[in-house]
Amino acid sequence: MKQRTWPRTATACSLLASAPLAGCAARGAPSFALFGAYFPFWLTSGVAGVVGAVVAHRVFVKTGWAREVPYQLSVCTAIGVVVGVLVWLLGTGAL
Known part of the structure; x- marks a missing residue:
């Protein structure tokens, strides 16, 4: 049975597509x-x-706001995202 090989253009495209995966900074x-x-x-x-x-x-x-706040899962998720982004910005020195 004949073994299939990749054309050169497919190999070049694969290497070019994986180049951005190295990251943006040289320091890691x-x-x-x-x-x-x-x-x-x-x-x-x-x-x-x-x-x-x-x-x-x-x-x-604890405060009883759970009965009054609609879409509590979305609200708590948004608060968690804000906390995570603030920790990221404070920790990397971007803020």
């Missing part, structure tokens, strides 16, 4: 040392956002 993604290992800062921001959403939900339940 923002990270910090945690327990002796480098930890990506985007993951820290995401965890902070989830914690912010859970805290917002608990505040809504």
